[in-house]
Amino acid sequence: MMQSDNCRCGHHGVTKLFRVITGLLALAYLWAVWSGSGMVLGRDTDELFQHVVIFGILVLSMRGICKCCCGEKHCGTCPTKPM
Numbered sequence: 001m002m003q004s005d006n007c008r009c010g011h012h013g014v015t016k017l018f019r020v021i022t023g024l025l026a027l028a029y030l031w032a033v034w035s036g037s038g039m040v041l042g043r044d045t046d047e048l049f050q051h052v053v054i055f056g057i058l059v060l061s062m063r064g065i066c067k068c069c070c071g072e073k074h075c076g077t078c079p080t081k082p083m
Contacts, residue, residue, distance in 0.1 A: 015062045022055040
């Protein structure tokens, strides 16, 4: 298994962005549920929950596409080092 630091692969940037979006949506969902209003920025809890699940699945599915930092193959764009 390899670990990458400061990776320049495009798919890692997209994965990081989706992680941030998923986290923000999860916080918005929790806020909507705990505040009792049931809505945040015009989105109800059902819609927020669906978005959290969809983005979460996207983030998990993107973990499998990286061959350059998983140790199977090195593409030359990631500075990798053994863990």
